[in-house]
Amino acid sequence: MNKMTENSNIKYDILIVGAGFAGSVTSLILNNLGFKVCLIEKGKHPRFAIGESSTPVADLIIRNLATKYNLPWLYEFSRYGTWQKTHPEVVCGIKRGFSYYKQYPGKAFTTDEEHINELLVAASSDDVQSDTNWLRADFDAFLVDKVKEYGIDYFDQTEIVSAERNADWQFQVNQFNENIILNASFFIDATGSSKLLNQLMEIDSSSEEFLTNSFSIFSHFNQVPKWLEILQEENISTDDYPYNPDNSALHQILDEGWIWMLRFNDNRLSFGFVLDDTNEFYKNLPTEKIWNDLLDKYPSVKRIIKDCELSTVPGKIVRSERLQRKLKQSYGEGWVALPHTIGFVDPLFSSGIAHSLAGIEKIIDIISKDWENKTLLDLDLKEYQNAVFEELKITDNLVAGCYKTMPYFGLFNAWSMLYFAATIAHEQRRIKKEIPGYFLNADDKAIREMVQTSYADLLKIIENKQPTEDDIKSFAELIRERIKPYNIAGLLDPSSKNMYRHTVAKIE
Numbered sequence: 001m002n003k004m005t006e007n008s009n010i011k012y013d014i015l016i017v018g019a020g021f022a023g024s025v026t027s028l029i030l031n032n033l034g035f036k037v038c039l040i041e042k043g044k045h046p047r048f049a050i051g052e053s054s055t056p057v058a059d060l061i062i063r064n065l066a067t068k069y070n071l072p073w074l075y076e077f078s079r080y081g082t083w084q085k086t087h088p089e090v091v092c093g094i095k096r097g098f099s100y101y102k103q104y105p106g107k108a109f110t111t112d113e114e115h116i117n118e119l120l121v122a123a124s125s126d127d128v129q130s131d132t133n134w135l136r137a138d139f140d141a142f143l144v145d146k147v148k149e150y151g152i153d154y155f156d157q158t159e160i161v162s163a164e165r166n167a168d169w170q171f172q173v174n175q176f177n178e179n180i181i182l183n184a185s186f187f188i189d190a191t192g193s194s195k196l197l198n199q200l201m202e203i204d205s206s207s208e209e210f211l212t213n214s215f216s217i218f219s220h221f222n223q224v225p226k227w228l229e230i231l232q233e234e235n236i237s238t239d240d241y242p243y244n245p246d247n248s249a250l251h252q253i254l255d256e257g258w259i260w261m262l263r264f265n266d267n268r269l270s271f272g273f274v275l276d277d278t279n280e281f282y283k284n285l286p287t288e289k290i291w292n293d294l295l296d297k298y299p300s301v302k303r304i305i306k307d308c309e310l311s312t313v314p315g316k317i318v319r320s321e322r323l324q325r326k327l328k329q330s331y332g333e334g335w336v337a338l339p340h341t342i343g344f345v346d347p348l349f350s351s352g353i354a355h356s357l358a359g360i361e362k363i364i365d366i367i368s369k370d371w372e373n374k375t376l377l378d379l380d381l382k383e384y385q386n387a388v389f390e391e392l393k394i395t396d397n398l399v400a401g402c403y404k405t406m407p408y409f410g411l412f413n414a415w416s417m418l419y420f421a422a423t424i425a426h427e428q429r430r431i432k433k434e435i436p437g438y439f440l441n442a443d444d445k446a447i448r449e450m451v452q453t454s455y456a457d458l459l460k461i462i463e464n465k466q467p468t469e470d471d472i473k474s475f476a477e478l479i480r481e482r483i484k485p486y487n488i489a490g491l492l493d494p495s496s497k498n499m500y501r502h503t504v505a506k507i508e
């Protein structure tokens with residue numbers, strides 16, 4: 001704990017509020033660029049945080065930020081192998097790719113030789129080169145220790161009460177029931193929620209524009225049986241799997257939503273349901289009832305989790321509100337918000353960490369370039385807002401299509417390839433060192449149109465009717481044709497039998 005009183009006369013260049021990984025990384029970079037930075041956190045590290053699975057794009061951005069802004073130790077967190085070599089004490093897990101298993105009501109998991117109910121998409125070639133599941137409590141605490149080590153002013157258990165802007169910001173800040181004044185030229189909201197901006201500037205956030213309507217119930221558990229062992233006990237062949245599914249972002253697809261299972265090295269598992277609530281079915285149901293009813297409905301899911309104990313932290317099942325939210329405004333004179341403050345869609349496809357990092361990359365670039373030029377700063381922040389809004393929109397479209405297809409795994413499989421095509425296109429841009437543009441290539445009109453047109457085509461075959469086998473087959477063919485310009489990985493090639501080894505991003 002750092003007491004603040006003596007700092008009240010200091011004028012900071014930049015005040016960053018919220019010490020999640022995004023706030024800390026932003027502080028460290030701006031400090032290295034020579035700005036006088038202050039970081040404020042209302043809680044205290046280590047603390048529980050959800051949102052743990054990284055992706056190749058996240059790794060690429062971490063490497064870029066670490067190299068460009070002289071944070072060599074950050075680079076090591078971009079791959080499982082180097083993370084383990086340098087910081088094994090910061091708990092993480094191996095994430096070799098994205099795995100999906102379709103669960104049907106009342107039935108134990110079954111599949112066939114064609115892997116009709118499985119989809120495994122590799123994102124790395126081996127464990128050493130693998131992405132990671134971040135135990136956020138550990139990783140975020142590590143970053144805050146780095147913030148302190150670099151001599152950045154950091155105050156926890158501290159909240160902003162009010163803000164006034166004349167030539168600069170004057171913040172009234174509360175720490176241990178004492179009110180202190182902090183001065184800063186610029187303010188970055190890294191709180192991961194719209195609440196602070198609403199409190200300080202009455203900026204609203206809304207769910208109105210989203211197609212997706214989901215919420216989540218989740219926790220961490222200990223000693224959860226391995227999914228691979230359950231498959232083997234059921235004599236389900238895993239011989240041609242590209243990797244061990246327990247070392248991946250493992251998803252169980254239900255009719256009404258999905259489950260994430262992210263494993264850490266210390267045998268802890270992050271487990272959560274994300275449920276479609278378009279019809280407000282769950283609105284008034286108690287969390288425990290939802291949880292137990294779903295376990296009773298899906299026997300293989302029950303087998304995984306029924307005897308597991310909750311981890312001490314958070315020690316309970318947490319229930320979110322509706323996940324979709326978007327701020328009406330995400331920058332202004334002397335301030336900007338990071339992507340997770342601006343909005344969120346859904347954790348399907350684990351885009352949150354990469355999206356936050358992509359936003360940090362843009363904001364740092366803008367601030368370092370335009371600091372002395374208010375007109376340019378305003379123009380570039382406007383473009384940043386446009387980018388984040390478009391990125392949320394394409395993510396929403398992709399995720400909403402997934403929810404529509406969850407009862408029909410063949411359709412889900414085909415639809416999800418639009419996401420993989422968009423992310424591969426974006427990865428390629430970064431690997432070729434082109435200007436990265438928008439996350440998921442949301443600035444590429446052809447990609448946006450491909451997703452929108454495909455969504456309209458999807459609705460035609462599922463609205464008010466069950467799709468037939470022929471509908472599903474023709475839709476898969478349609479998507480295969482549409483993703484052709486981006487499909488360097490053989491996606492939807494029938495000979496792959498839903499096992500994709502060649503989607504691996506070659507990151508040097």
Ligand SMILES: Cc1cc2nc3c(=O)[nH]c(=O)nc-3n(C[C@H](O)[C@H](O)[C@H](O)COP(=O)(O)OP(=O)(O)OC[C@H]3O[C@@H](n4cnc5c(N)ncnc54)[C@H](O)[C@@H]3O)c2cc1C
Nearest residue numbers: 018020021022041042051052053191192340347350352353
């Ligand atoms: C259910 C769920 C599952 C997810 N799963 C994934 C996933 O698998 N992969 C992925 O990439 N992303 C996932 N995400 C998204 C991911 O959580 C976010 O992208 C990520 O947490 C953003 O990090 P952050 O540092 O911006 O915000 P946060 O981690 O939310 O950190 C914000 C910090 O600000 C502090 N704070 C808040 N208000 C104030 C205040 N007024 N004053 C001072 N401090 C304040 C908080 O205490 C916190 O420490 C998921 C999100 C949800 C909701």
